[in-house]
Amino acid sequence: MSMLTPPGMGGKYRITGDRYPRMRRPRNRRRIVVAAIAAVVALGLAGWGTVQLIDVFSGDGETTTAGRKTDCKPVPGASAQPVVMLRPAQITVNVYNATPRGGLAKTAADELKARGFTIGKVGNATAAYDKKVPSAGLLLGSPTAVKGSFQVLGTQVKGTTSKTDTRKTADVDLILGTAFTTLAPKPAADAALAALAKPAPVPSGKC
Template structure:
């Protein structure tokens, strides 16, 4: 009998060998499983809370009905009327040169005529504006000109300012300023005209 065998435990309970068996507590697997589940639940709650905060700070574009369904706000109806319905041929332009350089008014008037505008008077600017327009140009007309003619003619000269006077006629003055070099390139001017005549895009109405 081995010296490791306790007294009275012979036979099949006999312990052989020269070392004691290592006795260790079994791992508590249930505790580990509970810890993993708790961590997963905590992460889920944190994610849900984050989504709720995002909804609060991004506005109220979506509304929740009493049944718990998400209801979008009704989309506004698009305007069926174009922004500007005037064509260049409906606008009479007087072209004046307010710079010390000669020939600018005629050259600009000839180009505007090629682009479809009706041309009125061409010459030097009146004394009130001669050499007093600092930018590339100024559009001058009756108060009603701001509702369409200024926008259409303004596509032909980028950076031009606008001003109204007491005239009763529908013609518009284009006064070339000291910073004038050339009219807007025709492709760019045509693209700007197309935008003016295009109705506003309809909203999708989707959330």
């Protein structure tokens, strides 16, 4: 009989060997580690969801369906483009016809004059542009006209392109092209001029 067998016990209760038997199964450490990781992940997701909900209901800027801000408050005084200070009367326009249709330059010039523009020369386009302007019109002038006269005159003719040259004067050429039919309707042109004078604010980019 083993020394581990209590006195008076034998038979099927007899304990053999020199070690006590284990009374419970060893813990599975892998399961414990996995459970701990899962708990940490769940807590992280819950916290992230709470932050997104706060962003959605905070009311600052536009939000996506995920709750992230996609727009910011505009900066006071900032604008999408330079404010155009020129009035039509301050712009001298030379109107040239680059199409086979006769009388087009004079008709367009008369309408531009009625809208307040100062008219310079009127006639047919030079050989460099005659029948070579596929758009509704080409605005031609000095580099200083790009953010001034071109913007104002461009509101009167839809579909124009622009090009600069080496002239030193402030006048601008409007060369009527193949796609030209008529000037933009006056209400639409007036609305475009008003938009140039009061451009939309630019977002700050910081939320």
